[in-house]
Amino acid sequence: MLTFIIYKSILVLIVFLISLGVAAYATYGERKVAAFMQDRIGPDRAGPFGIFQPLADGLKMFMKEEIIPTVSNKFLFILGPSLAMLTALMAGVVVPWGGKLAIGDHYYPLQITDINIGILYVFGVVSFGVYGIMIGGWASNNKYSLLGALRASSQMISYEIAMGLAIVALVMKTGTLSLGEMVAQQGTGGWWNIVYQPLGFLIFLICAFAETNRAPFDLPECETELVGGYHTEYSSMKLGFYLFAEYINIFISSAVISTLYFGGFNLPFQSHIPLDGNWLVIAQTAFFFGKVIFFIFFFMWVRWTIPRFRYDQLMNLGWKILIPLAIFNILATGVLMYALGKV
Amino acid sequence: MSTTAIDIHPSYQPEGLEGQGFFATSLDKVVGLARANSLWPLPFATSCCGIEFMATMASHYDLARFGSERLSFSPRQADLLMVMGTISKKMGPILRQVYEQMAEPKWVLSMGACASSGGIFDTYSVLQGIDRIIPVDVYIPGCPPRPEQVLDGILQIQKLAESEERRRRESPEYKALLAQYGIE
Amino acid sequence: MKDVIVGIPIQWYIYLSVALFCIGVLGVLFRRNAIIIFMCVELMLNAVNLLMVAFSRYFGDTSGQVFVFFVMVVAAAEVAVGLAILMMIFRNTKSTDIDTLNRLKW
């Protein structure tokens, strides 16, 4: 029991630190990616190639004066970013980061917990994530913040539906809600889910962009319209929490996308690779992170390419295109499964 | 982090000698470095200099290299107020309000002749230099300055930020400076 | 974790639900802000839900949980319509005070 608790605590701590680290370096990555796409260099003066840039940003924000506007509700003002950070970090619990590591006689799975409704848990946490933005935007007592908060909430609620429907089709195919089982299926049962659910993947991906408030769905914070959106009034580390939460969300979304549709930690042609035991587990984890990093890059790539939607167009896309498509996807999946005799 | 406050003014402290003092100064240095490399500018661009600032942001000069490409249009999040272009008397109070809204530590960069002194616009409607309403740290001459000069200015601000003690903003000298401008 | 309910008699759940339900009732009577009243109704629904889940668990009958599921459906639908009505009322009366509603006309 004790080893179990220690092992789980260590795993939680590692996942927590990795989330923070990846998020921090995602900010650096974002700046570099943007710079390269724009024929620039990006940060290169803080340390070699500017790799200390995130540390500098973090320390600076940490040491900056805290301003809580006098008119705002102090408790809610602080609660907002905390909630954003909390919900961002929570979803990482059910993601399988790798196979089972053998130390001595024991096997230690690299997943904090594999609850049998894992995907629903992720979904629940995501649906809760909107509160951080809403409360922060409301407590700022600023019109721009409020507009950002309202936009964020309606956007996230709308896209959750399509996201859920996309997952339904996937669940129909896999027959399980557990992320661990889904990964296992993809490892042994041949193809990755992307092959069976290309449309579902596309819908899920688009919704993931919307849920993380990334371009082209970055309306809640778009600079040219709402100054900073919901975080306009925030300074110092509370702002840092919001910015961080966004990148953690990207990280977790990438991890979930890889898990659901790209075989999780499975290597392609795994059975032909002459690796076994812990080495295989390590290779798998590394490969999983490779996938995750690719998706983080993809998020940035899209952001620095295309313009953003307008509020009503975003709603149109969500309700009039994605939801019908997702329903169609469910139908098609059902029909195909029936026709192929899989039911 | 050092826990005990140093009674005398930090500038009297011999630099990095022993114990607490050493620790404090090296923390100062680290913080200074961090601040210097992460100056988020608030571009208060009103006219021609704003276009040159765009050029500074753009690929050829790339302000991002100095860690300053994240423009924060919200004064709360900015470290560096870049005043670019003519500030008329009508605009003055707004500029001042923006300055007051900024969180410490904050620096002000006055870019170009108009912002620094009024330039050719020695007219009834133009403020003859923003240093009449807010304290300015670095002036950049030119009308508009070349991007090189803007980068020089940023580098100078970085030097200021690096060498600044953490407690400077609480020091009576700093308060007196702000009081001169009637800012609390 | 399987025998988690062993130490908890079902009476406890009943009393808890009763307490929550009565708080809901109190809120409905106590407050005049229509939105808060609405929220209290949700609280009452939840008290009942809790009881149903408890019963379903203690009697080993799934139907109770299915009912909870339906209650959630009804609650969601109710909130959508109810809030829309509230919005309309607010647009017209500039108030969420239920006492302005007793005229049924404005």
Next chain:
Amino acid sequence: MQLTNRKKVVVKKEMSLAEKLYLPAITNGMVITMKHFFKKGATVRYPEVKREISETYRGQHVLKRDEQGAERCTACGLCAVACPAEAITMEAAERKKGEETLYREEKYAAVYEINMLRCIFCGLCEEACPKEAIFLTDRIVPTDLKRGEFVYGKDKLVEDINHRIDLSGRQTKEVLEFKKDKTKAHNQTWADKQKLLKENKHH
């Protein structure tokens, strides 16, 4: 309203099916950004590497000396008059005996100040100068911390005798040709003039 026959409607607002689907355009855009990702950037790493500045660039002023090192400025005040920003102030003084190697003409500027914060670097002073004394150069004016530091006096403006500034790039071929001609009065320095005077006396 048709005013000319050169009218050309350039806008096409109907979208083709492919365009309606969002994805082709997005993919297209992503291909373009990816191309730039692997392209060499245009950035000049400024403090270390300096971008080439044109010889005609209008940067910091210089008060030229002639070949012998005498100041060319004669404090005529034309530059101050020509300055739209009114940034130039000067005080004239009479040259005393023995200062002939310092000042080229009988009058010189005892004080010559340019307020660099006022200056708009329009180059009108350079054009106005009849003595080729003031020039704008391709050096850029450094930034500074105090407003007072920007009033550049003669210490900063007058060319250092040991580090002459080459301005031939700013001058037209005709002027450069002309300056080689020592018989022209303007091109004679004080020393030349003395020599000529002596020669004349001898004759």
Next chain:
Amino acid sequence: MLLSQYLFFFLSFVAVLSALMVILDKNPVHSVLFLIVTFFAIAGHYLLLNAQFLAVTHIIVYAGAIMVLFLYVIMMLNLNKEIEPHKKNIPKVAAVISAGVLMMCLVALLKGAEVQMLPAARNSNIGLVDSLGKVLFKEYMLPFEISSVLFLAAMVGAVFLSKKEIH
């Protein structure tokens, strides 16, 4: 005491306290937040009762959607303490008395009730997705489908209500 009992008391305490705060706090936004806390506590109870699916659905539906709607409306109408209508004391006292009486009645009624756990309860898997799903899509197929009609009606109604009249 067993761990489960500790959990029960903790969750119940949180639920009741925050439910009380819902009705006592003057600021509607605070009320909403307290209600969310209540719902989380109830979701905890569901987990305790091994109704995992319902617990997560509860969070998704209540905390993730319904309460967001409440918060959205409150933010949009810009309600805060000042707008809260003032109420006289007599109705308040009356409200407390009547609610107290109701509670007393219910407690008195249920006090004597004897409830026994049935043997089927040993099967703790009834709250899991597959068993629930089987019941839902076999015995309760028709109500399930009809509930979708209810949803549709509600949606149409909400849209119709909130749509402004076109002048």
Next chain:
Amino acid sequence: MNATSSTYDEKQYSTLNLGPTHPATHGIFQNILTMDGEMIVDSVSTVGYIHRAFEKLAEHRPYNQITPITDRLNYCSSPINNMGWHMTVEKLIGAEIPKRAQYMRVIIMELSRIADHIVCDTVIAVDTGAMTGFLHLFQYREWIYEIFEEICGARLTTNIGRIGGMERDFSPKAWEKLDHFLKNFPTGLREFQKLVDRNRIFMDRTINVGGITVDMALDYGFTGPNLRAAGVDYDVRVANPYSSYEDFEFDIPVGTNGDTYDRYMVRMEEMWQSLRIIEQAVKNIPDGAYHADLPEFYLPEKQDVYNKMEALIYHFKIVMGETAVPKGEVYHSVEGGNGELGFYLVSDGGRQPFRLHFRRPCFIYYQAYPDMIRGGMLSDAILTMSSMNVIAGELDA
């Protein structure tokens, strides 16, 4: 149009203060929007935040010192303003400018038109959220700066040309850089268009946003690309040709209903047309003098100043501003980056203009803004603003 927020019910509508330090207004003007949710019910504009008293200043400066002031009107395309002013004075004094100088002017003006439109079009893209294209195209603007720097010595506020011609001939380096630009710019522009033009998100954002009818546009005094976007092919370069524009072949791009997409596309096409004009000018530029023979107004060559008494006197006279300017009033307009940029000059024969009034296209058409955004959303308002290309220097003068 002039209703303030108080006339509306406080509860139903909220007011949003857009500016003067809002990122989309670039810190220069204020719009107080009355909003119903995200819909704009009404808007009131306040301008004058960088009013610099150009017209008064011009009454206190000699003619040749006004050129640097005009630089700061529409600072995205200073050379056009400079040229417009020079031509106004030349019209007043009746000067005949050599063909070569005129062609040089055309090249410079069209280059600065491209520079101006690059700023406007990329800023539209930035305001829709596409930042990358802005930085791609800005590199070409940097090349234009290099050309200007080679010609006159400054990048942005050029003070280029003199009354009577150009201050110096194009250097070989300038020609080289111009060639380089002409060769490479089409690729870059095409790439930007590929990135943005037909992207449905961009089209949805801009089509039928902030549209204006022809009648309204004329009523509000629109000129330039904004009027052409509405469908009127009015172009000062064609209607009243100046500086030999009649020698060049180019089309006048027009839009259909004056919305944001039209304005964007018209500017895009104008860049292509400008390229066409520059290519023709470079090909056909005649040899000859780069300035008119105007001893009373054009500064003599330096060597003459040293050598010839007459030149020295003229030099002093010109610098001191004591030249004999004829009395009279003259209006001259050029096609600026934003439309008809007019100079109404009243001379009393003195050192300075007696009265100089600038017809500033931005100032005149910006008042249509509340009408254009009414009924749209906040995002539309911002795009409309950036596509109108409101330049503060020109707006407030």
Next chain:
Amino acid sequence: MSELLEIVKNKLQDKFGDAVLASEMHYDFPVFILKKELVKEALKFLKEDAELNFHFLTTMCGLHHPENPAESEFGLMYQLHNMPKNWRIRIKTFMSRENLDMLTVTDVWKTAGWMERQEFDFFGFNFVGHPNLKRILNMDEMNYFPMRKEYPLEDMQRDDKNDKMFGR
């Protein structure tokens, strides 16, 4: 262009009699000086007349001539444009310092709205009937009209200039 002068002059004289005080060519512009009271009528006529059709108000501006006799110290200039025919004319009118009232033309051209506000701001012309005659460029608190010749250009607060140098 001088035929344009004749055409417009004849039309105006037919319609308004002796309202046209003077007409002449200034460079390529026919310029008409009209009686102040009839300016608005004339402008409206010029816009609405089918043949003249001066549908576009290019610009307008105020003038201050301190050297003129008192009754014509201040002036206003309107510049009209007929795009299809490419005709441009200028209308001027003069008035005294005491009576700077002028009928607004905002109901004829919307574009006059801000132009008139600007001239009010600069010179103090009172455009009767203007929907929102407020200062536009300067601060509302300003208590003089800066473009009048008697007021100085400079800001008196500056301290880094030497007045001796610039003839002040």
